[in-house]
Amino acid sequence: MQEKTSPGTDPSDSGAKGNGDGTAEQAPVRPVIPAAAAKRANASVIGMIVALVVSIAAFLPIILMNPLPKSDGFRPDIDVSAVARNASDVAGFTPATPDTGNTFTSNYARWESGSGSGVPTWEVGYLTPNESFIGLVQTRQPNPTWLVQQTKSAPVTGTRTAGGQEWVLRDTGKGEKSMVLNYRGTTVVLTGSAQLDEFAELGAAVVKSMEANPAVTVSPSASPARKVSPWLPT
Known part of the structure; x- marks a missing residue:
């Protein structure tokens, strides 16, 4: 006779579970x-x-x-007239300093000795009221190659009157354009992406400044060559 016993819970199994191979796994402890x-x-x-x-x-x-403060970006305060006075001693002419009131802002003014191009130049950069740019370059020793470089090889497309003078208009057809004036012994080139009315406004101020300065004397031997040069306005 075998005594039958009902299955019960083994007290030794409390808190542990078997994994089938006789070893017990500890229940995870939760920190409180x-x-x-x-x-x-x-x-x-x-x-x-x-x-x-x-x-x-x-x-x-x-x-x-x-x-x-509200700001439209950094705008350097360039005293163009002061830089021009310093440059006049080496330029051989009085550089143009157009007075545009508060409509145009200059972001640079400098004298370039022309060590690379062979043409010494007076250069000023202007930001227009419409946030476009026009660069002014003035020299008394221009040549055809230099002019092509300054105008980015743009062809002559007409003329434009500014300050009572007739400027030669050169347009690349890609937004860049130039106005060229040979006046009172120097050549001025305005180049940029601005509108033509802004070119005309700056050009008028340039002519006024040039007329207020002494004209550059051109030697008689150089005069005939200037008269027949096809790349300069007459």
Whole structure:
């Protein structure tokens, strides 16, 4: 006779499970944060948030009372007349300093000795009211190659009157254009992507400045060559 026993739970199995090979696996232990520690952690986070809000509230009125200035970008303050006075001693002529009031802004003015091109030049860059650019180049020693380089090989497309003088208009057809004037012993080239009315406005100011300065004396031997040069306006 065998005594039958009903299956029961083995107390030794509490907290462990067998994996089939006789070894027991421990149940994962979940850390429990005491209520007091959790309360302290929450209090720290809330304190940081409150401090941040207080800091922003303290500095916000100062920022609002001192708004940042509106700016269209960096615009250097170039004293074109002062640079021209320094350049006149080596230029052999008085560089043009067109007065455009507050409509045009100069972003550079310099004298180039012409070490690379062989043509010394007076150069000024202008930003127009429409945020376009026109570069002014003036020299007393132009040549055909130099003019082609300055006008980006643009063909002659007509003339444009500015300041009572007739300028030769050269247009690349790609937005870049040039106006060329041979006047009072020097040659002036205006080149850029601006509109023709802005070219005309700057050109008129250039002519006015040139007429206020002494004319450059051209030697008799150089005069005939200038008269027959096909690349210069007459």
